[in-house]
Every structure is written in C-alpha cells, then in structure tokens.
Amino acid sequence: MATALRCGTLIDGTGAAPLRHATLLFEGETITAIDPSGEVPRDAELLDASDLTVMPGMIDCHVHLSSWPQSTQDRLLTPFSLSVATALHHARVTLEAGFTTARDAAGTPRGVKQAIEQGLFPGPRLRLAVSALSQTGGHGDSTMPNGANIRLGNSELPHTVVDGVEAVRRAAREVLRAGADQIKVHTSGGVMSPNDEPGASGFSPEEIAAIVYEARAAGKTVMAHAQATQGIKNAVFGGIHSIEHGIYLDEEAVEGMLQRGTYLVATLVAPLWVIRRAEADPASVPPYALRKAREVMAAHQSSFRMAYQRGVRIAMGTDTGVGPHGTNAEELQLMVQAGMSPMEALVATTRTAAECCRLGHLTGTLEPGKRADLLAVDGNPLDDISLLQDKRRLVLIMRDCKAFKNTLTARAPVSV
Numbered sequence: 001m002a003t004a005l006r007c008g009t010l011i012d013g014t015g016a017a018p019l020r021h022a023t024l025l026f027e028g029e030t031i032t033a034i035d036p037s038g039e040v041p042r043d044a045e046l047l048d049a050s051d052l053t054v055m056p057g058m059i060d061c062h063v064h065l066s067s068w069p070q071s072t073q074d075r076l077l078t079p080f081s082l083s084v085a086t087a088l089h090h091a092r093v094t095l096e097a098g099f100t101t102a103r104d105a106a107g108t109p110r111g112v113k114q115a116i117e118q119g120l121f122p123g124p125r126l127r128l129a130v131s132a133l134s135q136t137g138g139h140g141d142s143t144m145p146n147g148a149n150i151r152l153g154n155s156e157l158p159h160t161v162v163d164g165v166e167a168v169r170r171a172a173r174e175v176l177r178a179g180a181d182q183i184k185v186h187t188s189g190g191v192m193s194p195n196d197e198p199g200a201s202g203f204s205p206e207e208i209a210a211i212v213y214e215a216r217a218a219g220k221t222v223m224a225h226a227q228a229t230q231g232i233k234n235a236v237f238g239g240i241h242s243i244e245h246g247i248y249l250d251e252e253a254v255e256g257m258l259q260r261g262t263y264l265v266a267t268l269v270a271p272l273w274v275i276r277r278a279e280a281d282p283a284s285v286p287p288y289a290l291r292k293a294r295e296v297m298a299a300h301q302s303s304f305r306m307a308y309q310r311g312v313r314i315a316m317g318t319d320t321g322v323g324p325h326g327t328n329a330e331e332l333q334l335m336v337q338a339g340m341s342p343m344e345a346l347v348a349t350t351r352t353a354a355e356c357c358r359l360g361h362l363t364g365t366l367e368p369g370k371r372a373d374l375l376a377v378d379g380n381p382l383d384d385i386s387l388l389q390d391k392r393r394l395v396l397i398m399r400d401c402k403a404f405k406n407t408l409t410a411r412a413p414v415s416v
C-alpha cells in the first residue's frame with residue numbers, strides 16, 4: 001500500500017529551497033513522488049507531519065561502532081565478542097540520533113552489518129572499512145611502549161600493520177576478503193596512537209599506489225586518515241577518495257582536492273572529545289593523546305575553513321567512538337560555527353555524505369526513486385542547527401520506509 005507523508009517544511013537534501021506543505025509518497029522502500037500541492041491520495045496510509053520539518057536521514061562518514069570512550073585498561077578488559085555486541089548497541093544509538101547511514105572507519109567486523117541487514121538488530125545502513133592499513137609505528141600500530149599490542153587481528157579483522165608494496169597489497173586484499181566496502185589507510189600519524197605524531201606522514205607513494213590499485217580493481221574506494229600535510233598530499237595525488245581529519249592542509253593540498261574531487265571528512269568534534277574526556281576523567285585518556293589533541297585544534301579549524309572557502313567537497317563525519325555514540329549531530333553545529341550555512345551543513349550530512357559513501361543512488365536526498373530514509377523534526381534546523389542534537393525532537397525516523405521511531409500519533413494534535 002502507498003504511504004503519504006504530509007510535510008510542514010520539506011528540505012530535500014539537494015540544497016534547494018525548502019518546500020512548504022508538500023506531500024511525500026512512498027511505495028515499498030522507495031519514494032515515488034513529491035506532490036507540492038500537498039494532496040493525499042485517497043487510498044494511501046497517511047502520516048501527518050504537517051507541523052514538522054521533514055529532511056533526509058543524516059549520514060556520518062566516519063564512525064567507529066566497535067569503539068567507545070574507554071581507558072587503555074578498559075580496552076584490555078574487553079573481549080572481542082563484547083565489542084561486537086557493543087557495536088550493535090551503538091548502531092541502534094546512532095539510528096536513534098537520526099543517522100540512517102554510517103561509514104565505519106575500521107574496527108567493525110562484517111557480521112555487525114549483516115545482523116542489521118537481516119533485521120536482527122536496528123541500525124543504520126553501513127559501509128565498513130573492517131581493518132585500517134598502517135605502517136609499523138604508524139597510527140594503526142597499537143604496540144604500546146612496553147611492547148604489548150592492545151589490538152591483535154583475527155580472521156574477521158585482519159592484522160594490517162604492514163610495510164612494503166607486496167605486504168600492503170596483500171593486506172588490502174585481506175580486508176576486501178573480510179568484507180570491506182572501502183579500504184581505510186593511515187597516511188599520517190594521529191592523536192590517539194602511542195608511537196607517532198599528527199605531523200608525520202605514513203606509507204610511501206608506492207605503497208599508497210598499490211592500495212589504491214587494489215581498491216579500484218575491486219570497484220571500491222580508499223579513505224585516508226591524513227593529518228600531516230605531506231600525508232594528505234600523498235593520499236590526494238595517489239588517488240584516494242576521501243581525506244579524513246585533514247588537519248594540516250595547505251594550498252597545494254586544497255588545489256589537488258579541488259582538481260580531483262577528493263572529499264574532506266573533517267571530524268571537527270573528535271579532538272574536542274579527547275579534551276572533554278580528559279577533563280572529566282584524566283585517567284581515561286593517555287597523556288600523549290591529550291597533548292596532541294590540544295596541539296592540533298587551531299590548525300584543524302583553520303584548515304576546515306580554508307577547504308570550505310575554496311569549495312572542497314565536504315562530507316560530514318565525526319570519528320564517533322572517540323566521543324560517545326549518538327552525539328554525532330554536534331558536528332553540524334561546529335561546521336556552522338566554522339562558516340557553513342545551516343543548509344550547507346545539512347547538504348554535507350545528506351547528499352554529499354551519500355556520494356562520499358558511494359550511496360548517492362539510494363539515499364541522501366528525498367527524490368523519487370530514492371529510498372525513504374528520512375526524519376521528521378520538531379522545529380526547523382535551518383533556524384537552529386543545534387536542535388538536531390535533541391533526540392526528543394526527532395519525531396519520526398525512517399529507514400527504507402520502515403519507521404524505527406514514530407511518535408507522530410503520540411503527540412498532542414496541533415490546532416491550526
């Protein structure tokens with residue numbers, strides 16, 4: 001049977017001006033029409049959101065469902081099976097926050113995605129990186145100074161600390177075999193890792209070329225954790241699809257991203273969470289991570305501003321897992337504080353994010369032929385972007401036309 005959703009304000013995710021009092025029509029999982037006259041076909045099931053703002057479900061291009069704010073001791077005390085169960089819980093929490101799609105940037109095995117696809121657990125549509133490739137001593141090498149490695153691989157999360165063209169090629173093939181939708185690689189150091197610095201580049205151009213070749217051969221993309229200027233350039237000029245974090249951008253890097261259409265997934269909120277965690281509980285964050293988070297903050301924000309002003313494609317991502325799951329929408333507020341209009345922040349979190357995930361044919365906008373992944377929000381995020389952080393305002397959350405949350409009927413009728 002057809003469903004009709006009567007909208008107060010409709011933001012379609014393309015960046016077009018909002019429509020007032022339009023009706024969205026669905027059949028099966030798919031949007032079939034948008035009727036600007038607001039009429040409801042007689043035989044359709046009616047959902048009345050005529051006093052709400054309807055917009056596409058949000059998309060976070062950088063989460064870690066299997067990670068959460070934990071001290072090193074807590075990580076050592078967490079068996080793999082518990083981290084899988086927790087990832088499924090985080091998937092639900094992410095959907096509850098209005099995110100109907102998420103790109104996982106490593107750490108989550110494919111069974112989590114399959115369990116959601118099979119309807120065993122609620123969660124966003126997922127694109128997984130499985131394991132991230134890192135050079136020895138790089139951002140993904142969790143060998144602690146005492147020699148203990150706090151993250152060992154298994155058959156579902158291949159060990160991917162590798163060096164040399166042949167070894168990275170094999171590791172890329174192993175993560176593809178383990179179900180990766182995109183390959184994640186660390187082309188620079190980072191904040192949360194014990195042995196490197198955000199300003200240090202990782203992997204040689206030859207190693208990056210081999211990884212990009214393997215991804216493309218499988219019809220997939222590469223996302224690069226890239227903070228150092230040279231690490232960003234090695235990634236961009238090596239043909240990588242998205243730069244994650246992008247802390248130390250320069251003119252040449254931005255120019256390369258513009259020419260090649262490389263996405264920036266800035267994760268502005270991630271270093272904030274490192275600092276917040278350390279302030280709330282100093283033992284929860286290693287001292288090296290707090291120092292590095294403080295050191296990168298100013299450059300991170302000015303690089304984002306430069307990329308935005310120059311017109312780099314920006315897709316929203318948070319690095320959630322560093323901070324708590326379900327708080328993803330704070331990133332939109334930070335993007336607006338850094339210069340974006342609320343509409344630009346919404347497009348970065350819907351259409352552009354879907355394109356970055358290579359899911360633009362399915363989701364990210366509310367147009368005929370796309371899946372009905374959408375939210376009905378109490379209030380207008382174009383007036384106040386921060387209201388997306390208030391889960392009580394998410395009155396309807398739909399993925400593939402299935403209502404995960406629907407309190408439309410539970411609300412008091414609005415008098416006209």
Ligand SMILES: [Zn+2]
Nearest residue numbers: 062064105319
């Ligand atoms: Zn990350």
